Amino acid sequence: QGADALPRDLAGRRVVISAGGTREPLDPVRYLGNRSSGKQGWALARVAAARGAEVVLVAANVELPAPFGVRVVPVGTAEELRAAVLAESAGADVVVMSAAVADFRPAGVAAAKMKKGAASEPTAIELVRNPDVLVELVAARSPGQLVVGFAAETGDDDGDVLTHARAKLARKGCDLLVVNDVSAGQVFGRAENAVVLLSADGPPTELPRGSKDAVAAGIWTAVAGRLAPA
Ligand code: CTP
Ligand code: CA
Numbered sequence: 025q026g027a028d029a030l031p032r033d034l035a036g037r038r039v040v041i042s043a044g045g046t047r048e049p050l051d052p053v054r055y056l057g058n059r060s061s062g063k064q065g066w067a068l069a070r071v072a073a074a075r076g077a078e079v080v081l082v083a084a085n086v087e088l089p090a091p092f093g094v095r096v097v098p099v100g101t102a103e104e105l106r107a108a109v110l111a112e113s114a115g116a117d118v119v120v121m122s123a124a125v126a127d128f129r130p131a132g133v134a135a136a137k138m139k140k141g142a143a144s145e146p147t148a149i150e151l152v153r154n155p156d157v158l159v160e161l162v163a164a165r166s167p168g169q170l171v172v173g174f175a176a177e178t179g180d181d182d183g184d185v186l187t188h189a190r191a192k193l194a195r196k197g198c199d200l201l202v203v204n205d206v207s208a209g210q211v212f213g214r215a216e217n218a219v220v221l222l223s224a225d226g227p228p229t230e231l232p233r234g235s236k237d238a239v240a241a242g243i244w245t246a247v248a249g250r251l252a253p254a
Contacts, residue, residue, distance in 0.1 A: 033248040035076030038116045041068050042109050042123035042157075044084035046102040050149065051134035060124035062086030064174075064217060067236035068120055069094045071244055080116075082108045084123050102126050102154040109157055110164065118247055120172040121158045122202075129154055162197040168252045172243070173198040178207045186220070186228065193222050199250065202243060203228075221246050 043065020047055040062083060069081040070091040079094045084105050090096040097112065099105045102125045113119045128151035138146055158173045165171055175192050177185045189203040201222040218233040221243065231242040 030074055031245075031248075032076040034072055034244065036254050037077045037118065037251065038080075039072050039077045039118040039120065040080045040082065040109060040112045040116045041065055041072070041120045042082040042084070042105060042125075043069070044086035045124040046084045046105055046126045046154075047100055048102065048126045048129035048154075049100075049133045050130050051136065051138050053137055056126060056128075056130065056149075057085070058124045058126065060084075062088060064236050064239065065120075065122040066091060067240040068122060068243065071237060071240040075244060075248075077118075080112045082112060082123070084125075102129060102157070106155055106157045106160070110160065113161060113164075113169075115166075116169060117251060118170045118172065119161055120174075120243075120247075121161070121198075122174045124176075125157055126154055128152065156196075158196050158198060170200070170247060170250055171198045172200045172202065172247065174202045174204070176204045176206045178205070186222075189220070189222055193224060199223065200243075200246060219243075 044062035045058040045060030047057040049055045065081065066088050069079050073079045073091060073093045081094050081096045082099055082105060083096050084099050097108050099108050105123060105125060109119065131150040131152045161171050173196050175189050177188045179185050185203065185205045185207065189201060193201040203220045203222055205218065217236050217239045219231050219239055221229045221231065229246065231239055
């Protein structure tokens with residue numbers, strides 16, 4: 025597809041995208057993290073900007089250059105991501121939560137590095153729940169604003185990938201849920217991606233397996249089709 029053929033269906037729209045994975049500190053040098061690369065969020069930002077949107081990318085621990093024309097807001101922890109996303113989403117037409125947000129953080133952060141041989145070596149890490157940013161976004165959403173969530177799921181004894189994803193969509197209350205089947209452990213850090221789009225009001229749509237840019241294009245086409253006329 026040549027540049028001339030790119031749809032400008034996001035012209036004049038403000039979109040906020042979170043990407044990467046949060047890190048929750050244990051002490052000044054250690055953290056609890058996850059394997060999210062940020063690549064899908066970067067692709068979403070690149071494609072949205074190319075289709076005319078004004079894009080803010082809230083990036084948790086991603087060492088990639090800012091996509092052309094995109095404002096990157098770097099964050100570290102889930103709390104920082106929450107503050108940045110909620111502030112930036114005021115007045116946005118679309119908010120996409122593609123970041124892997126830590127569900128839990130250490131209950132306390134040691135002021136000094138934990139050392140071997142100290143009077144009491146740690147034997148366990150106490151955790152507390154982080155806020156659910158997606159649920160807060162849905163609760164704070166302005167009329168006409170679309171909120172998109174992501175879910176990486178595997179099937180288990182309680183149900184298959186789509187069963188879990190439908191339950192998550194209902195729990196979160198977002199307009200669209202982008203579902204990754206990670207049963208084979210094949211998504212993290214890979215260039216290719218395959219997803220299903222779930223909405224509360226229609227059948228699931230499977231996007232063809234392709235590059236993260238191709239998946240991003242499919243997601244934006246679905247989102248653009250749901251935006252109220254500008
Ligand atoms: N999310 C969020 N804040 C959190 C956790 C998750 O905003 N504290 C968002 C993610 O960015 C994603 C969506 O919620 O868009 C689903 O994340 P997921 O981890 O799949 O959902 P959880 O509700 O945390 O459920 P699970 O127990 O399966 O991890
Ligand atoms: Ca989670």
